[in-house]
Amino acid sequence: MTDTAQTTVRSVVTEIPGPKSKQMLERKAEAVSTAIPSNLPVFIESANGATFTDVDGNTFIDLGCGIGVTTIGHTNEAVVAAVREQVGRLTHSLVGQTPYEPYVRAAELLNELTPGDHKKKTIFVNSGAEAVENGVKFARKYTGRRGVAVLDHGYHGRTALTGTMNFKIAPYANGQGPTVSDVFHAPNSYPLHDGLDGAAAAKRTQWYLEKHVGVEDLACLVVEPIQGEGGFIVPADGYLPALQEWCTKNGVVMIADEIQSGVSRTGATYASELLGWTPDVVLTAKGIAGGMPLAAVTGRAEILDAMHLNGVGGTFGGNPVSCAAAIAVLEQVKSLDLDSEAKRIEEALVRRLREMQDKYSVIAEVRGRGAMIGVELIDADGEPVAAGPFAAEAGRNGVMALTAGADGNVLRFLPSLIITNEQLEEGMDVIDAAFATVLNS
Numbered sequence: 446m447t448d449t450a451q452t453t454v455r456s457v458v459t460e461i462p463g464p465k466s467k468q469m470l471e472r473k474a475e476a477v478s479t480a481i482p483s484n485l486p487v488f489i490e491s492a493n494g495a496t497f498t499d500v501d502g503n504t505f506i507d508l509g510c511g512i513g514v515t516t517i518g519h520t521n522e523a524v525v526a527a528v529r530e531q532v533g534r535l536t537h538s539l540v541g542q543t544p545y546e547p548y549v550r551a552a553e554l555l556n557e558l559t560p561g562d563h564k565k566k567t568i569f570v571n572s573g574a575e576a577v578e579n580g581v582k583f584a585r586k587y588t589g590r591r592g593v594a595v596l597d598h599g600y601h602g603r604t605a606l607t608g609t610m611n612f613k614i615a616p617y618a619n620g621q622g623p624t625v626s627d628v629f630h631a632p633n634s635y636p637l638h639d640g641l642d643g644a645a646a647a648k649r650t651q652w653y654l655e656k657h658v659g660v661e662d663l664a665c666l667v668v669e670p671i672q673g674e675g676g677f678i679v680p681a682d683g684y685l686p687a688l689q690e691w692c693t694k695n696g697v698v699m700i701a702d703e704i705q706s707g708v709s710r711t712g713a714t715y716a717s718e719l720l721g722w723t724p725d726v727v728l729t730a731k732g733i734a735g736g737m738p739l740a741a742v743t744g745r746a747e748i749l750d751a752m753h754l755n756g757v758g759g760t761f762g763g764n765p766v767s768c769a770a771a772i773a774v775l776e777q778v779k780s781l782d783l784d785s786e787a788k789r790i791e792e793a794l795v796r797r798l799r800e801m802q803d804k805y806s807v808i809a810e811v812r813g814r815g816a817m818i819g820v821e822l823i824d825a826d827g828e829p830v831a832a833g834p835f836a837a838e839a840g841r842n843g844v845m846a847l848t849a850g851a852d853g854n855v856l857r858f859l860p861s862l863i864i865t866n867e868q869l870e871e872g873m874d875v876i877d878a879a880f881a882t883v884l885n886s
């Protein structure tokens with residue numbers, strides 16, 4: 446892939462944050478709710494490919510991509526062109542009032558690209574959380590059942606329903622009023638900690654749901670094939686297909702929340718496919734539209750068509766500009782060999798992080814797939830070690846990395862697929878140095 450990212454290099458020219466960022470942080474503190482953090486405390490001015498530049502002229506290697514959004518690179522040429530073209534032609538028409546072709550074309554592409562060759566249909570909404578909400582609505586309407594099952598360590602959003610579906614109550618729903626009823630949390634597969642193979646882990650999940658919820662009242666089981674905010678937890682082999690088989694047998698709709706893992710992130714177009722799972726419904730957001738707000742529910746036609754007329758919708762869902770961006774992304778997903786790029790990144794990240802694991806015993810596990818790789822940090826007493834200080838140290842040296850995990854003890858990397866090998870190696874040099882600095886401080 447060609448992009449100017451090939452020539453953009455990391456360059457830290459001020460302390461972090463620099464003087465302009467510091468001033469803007471003061472304005473932010475005055476004008477913006479203190480609920481909104483600034484994890485890397487610099488203001489971004491522009492971004493391209495696998496790097497971004499702040500208002501003080503510091504350029505960072507981006508190993509976060511806005512939490513897995515700019516998967517094919519910041520300001521991807523085709524996406525920018527499609528947005529520019531569409532924005533001059535039509536910016537809005539509520540699709541249920543007057544339809545427009547980009548909505549249909551983006552739906553066709555998702556129906557084609559999501560796993561399975563069954564007949565599929567799609568609707569578009571604005572955010573990942575809204576996609577989860579609508580996936581649940583479709584499953585409930587289709588099954589006539591009320592229960593919603595999710596897995597421990599999962600993350601699904603910040604609305605009332607999805608906030609209840611998250612594993613962690615804090616910071617997502619605590620102190621914010623009542624949670625939602627009929628949401629049930631079941632054990633996941635977490636090989637590092639449970640040591641179970643896929644069949645045994647699936648049996649445990651199923652047993653829990655049968656005893657605790659009762660399948661006859663269970664509408665859906667919503668699962669991230671690789672858990673994102675939970676810490677890049679890859680389930681044991683066979684876990685997901687076994688759960689799908691159990692769901693199918695019991696009339697439960699199994700929904701893949703691919704909001705973080707989807708759209709070529711892991712070495713397949715969807716992680717569920719990579720892990721041998723063909724879900725009934727697939728939820729997409731983040732990487733689908735190159736940074737434009739868009740999310741989708743794609744699933745078996747009989748499930749999506751079970752909803753009554755006007756039972757789902759919204760003013761902005763499937764906005765024409767976002768759909769034009771999604772078409773530009775998905776056409777590239779089809780035409781480019783992005784799976785090879787994800788595997789190239791996996792090879793480099795896993796190799797470098799395993800080298801670090803040999804040096805720093807705090808790294809308990811290197812895991813993930815494709816351009817979705819993380820390390821879990823545990824001390825000699827088996828206690829979680831916060832990943833935040835390592836990410837902050839990397840940030841001060843021009844590398845953006847993210848944290849995750851129930852205890853904030855996973856350092857995760859979600860680079861864009863166009864990151865060069867040189868940028869990756871340099872990024873990992875900085876991470877290695879960050880481990881050395883923080884552990885010796």
Ligand code: PLZ
Nearest residue numbers: 512572573574600601602673702704705
């Ligand atoms: N499902 C699997 O990863 C969003 C959260 C960032 P929205 N993850 C990043 C934050 O702290 O708010 C996410 C996800 C999975 C659903 C969502 C929700 O997607 O677009 O943020 O609503």
